[in-house]
Amino acid sequence: MKEAMRSNTTTELFRYWNTIRGKRELPRRDELEPSDIRTLLPNLFILERDRNAGISFRLAGTQVCALFGQELRGRQFGMLWLGSQAAKTQRITGQVMTHRVPLVLSAKGRTADAREVDIETLLLPLASSEGESDRVLGALSPLSRPYWLHATSIECLDATGMKVLDPDRTAVFRDEETERQSDAFAKSPAAGAFSREFRQFGHLRILEGGRRD
Numbered sequence: 001m002k003e004a005m006r007s008n009t010t011t012e013l014f015r016y017w018n019t020i021r022g023k024r025e026l027p028r029r030d031e032l033e034p035s036d037i038r039t040l041l042p043n044l045f046i047l048e049r050d051r052n053a054g055i056s057f058r059l060a061g062t063q064v065c066a067l068f069g070q071e072l073r074g075r076q077f078g079m080l081w082l083g084s085q086a087a088k089t090q091r092i093t094g095q096v097m098t099h100r101v102p103l104v105l106s107a108k109g110r111t112a113d114a115r116e117v118d119i120e121t122l123l124l125p126l127a128s129s130e131g132e133s134d135r136v137l138g139a140l141s142p143l144s145r146p147y148w149l150h151a152t153s154i155e156c157l158d159a160t161g162m163k164v165l166d167p168d169r170t171a172v173f174r175d176e177e178t179e180r181q182s183d184a185f186a187k188s189p190a191a192g193a194f195s196r197e198f199r200q201f202g203h204l205r206i207l208e209g210g211r212r213d
Contacts, residue, residue: 005104005163007141009043010122014102016040017124017137018167025100029126029135040139046126047077047093047136054078055093055136064140067109069153082110082158089159096123097133106161109142109154118143119157 005011016037021027034041042063050056060072068080077093078086089105096103105121119142126135142149 005120005122006143007120007122007139009040009141010104010120010139013037013040013044013122013137013139014124014165017102021167026125026127026133028129028131029137030129032126032137043139043141045072045138045140047123047138049094049097049134055090058135063150066150067140067142067154080154080157081107082156085157085159092162093123093136096125096136100125100133102165102167104161104163104165105159106163107157107159110156110158111148111152112155113152115146115148115152117146117149117154119154121157 005014017027020031029046037044042061045060045064046058047055048058055077057072057075057077065072076086076090078090081089092103092105095101102125103123105123107119107121109117109119119140121141122139124137125133126137128134
């Protein structure tokens, strides 16, 4: 049995995104109602393509900024990630928009004095009013609350896993039918594009998962 997401924040945000998108590939950003996800807001962020063709923070919640000890608005998303992972993470985030496929990145958050905390990051594509996939709604959630969290800033994220989510099937593989669906999704162009990036990370695992019915 393989769980697609471990954090309550990412699970709830994915459920909300799935609800407002209905039968479409992705919801429009003007359909988001902050009051509906009020308790999640401190851990949420929105990314956009910037004028330099990078991926930067348009908005970042208070807990996300506190985790890294700085205001993130306008900063590059890749700057949060360990060294060589920065550019690859930027490309993967761009593919979330291009292929309109949600994604979960697992990581170790590392401090300057070598402390660690497990972090789960959810990336969900959003459409403009014209239907163009041009932003990403995200959540960044620590999976534990060590005593030093927010008192000692995270210096970087070291990616340890990547999960491509198929919203149209269950998040837990229970039988042969869902396994066949998993195989079909793994052979799709979108999953293939992510797999190419995944291989460049070297030590990551890729899984396919989605909505729990």
